[in-house]
Amino acid sequence: MNEEVIKNTVVTLNYSVTDPEGTLVDAGKDPIVYLHGGYDDIFPMIEEALQGKKIGESVTVKMQPNDAFGEYDADLIEIEPRSSFPKELQVGMQFEGIPERGSEDDMLIYRVTEIADDRVVLDGNHPLAGTALIFTCTVRAVRPASDEEISHGHVHEHGGQCD
Template sequence: MKAANGMVVSMHYTLTDDSGETLDSSRGGEPFNYLHGHSNIIPGLEKALEGAQAGFKSKVTVAPTEGYGEKNPEAVFEAPREHFPPDMKLEVGSRVYADGPNGPITLTVVNLTETGAVLDANHPLAGKTLHFDVEITTVRSATPEELEHGHVHGEGGHQH
């Protein structure tokens, strides 16, 4: 079977940045499973895996436009201290959560000011070229429920 729309792909991967620093990896654990063609992984990686079969190995470089996008400077802003719970300890690098127009969003505290905190709503990997070392372990047909829900269920997938 080949990676195509509606197929469940299991893979091991190691993700590094331009400096070679490992950002994430499934190696040493269970393979990562995703539903191909359902936007479960970044577009550039999904395109590179189209048609791949079990045993396929590759190094894939994904530009920001096909990954998490370019950094948007307008997504960095200052929020006054009164917008945070009074007992919340704010630290540079910590993550805070807010309600956005399309549901919850994650923001990173990038600086503290006398009156609040500078927050960044960009994905932490926005603007970065990503380097994947991937190995496809299995490809199978998705179940009707997985197709209906748009993600993998069961072991290594989403649990309901």
Template sequence: MAAISENTVVTITYDLSVTDENQQKVLVESAEADAPMVFIFGLSGLPEEFERQLDGKNAGDSFSFSLTPEQAYGEYDQQAVVEIPKEVFLIDGKLDEEMLQPGNFLPMADNEGNHMQAKVVSIGDTNVQMDFNHPLAGMVMHFDGKVESVRPATAEELDHGHVHGEGGHHH
């Protein structure tokens, strides 16, 4: 039986809670058996400490650990909340009012073409305030879950950098 290590395909189920301002744990995400998280260990893009906590575990093993902001997505950065001119959001000269709602996440690109997600904070007369922080920035994250399966990644998966087949990418 394969243990979680570099270049293995890992399938996990989990509950993710964060600590709110009242120091209470609040459930923010669940990956259940019918829609588990599947990734290639070492190529996932997940926080390094997240992978380190799973390293060496086998199918059937449970896990429970917490990540500080420093170990995960960093502290909340007020500098990442920026004003963008409203005309940037025009499509064929019109503003998509449904898309441009506070709380919505929109795909954005910077001047170098790097893609990222940003959250609409507020809409003014001439500008839109956007938050480019990761949604979990500044939060202590608590994971409780189970390793469902572990298998070696195929050469094709390693070449493409993502999982194929069930729970992964289909070409």
């Protein structure tokens, strides 16, 4: 069965992601499985490049920051009092929060980037914001999506029920 990547198929990809200098950003240890056809399960540029591909075919997509995780936004840096955080705080820890000029709909994941005596620096940017990326993938499997997957707009593990 040599399925083609078309709308409403579930696609499994082996992949890797590098920056323009060739530094590995994501080794793709686990394959990506997504619902093809404009469901926002994968970056649109990648989905467009995969349209019509068959099992075993590969694509390489070069994405500028705006095509991937966006430009770096200095306004997403927050400085908070150290007393607002747990005692066991480390650089790299993540917390959910709302930007200073945002609403509950703007919930972000903030990473701790610096800890000083009385303050903590948090960064609400995605770690890859501002980075151009090169996404290389090979189509490993393609199957028709179930009616339930299509109606829910995402893949269900093993084609099964939603949790």
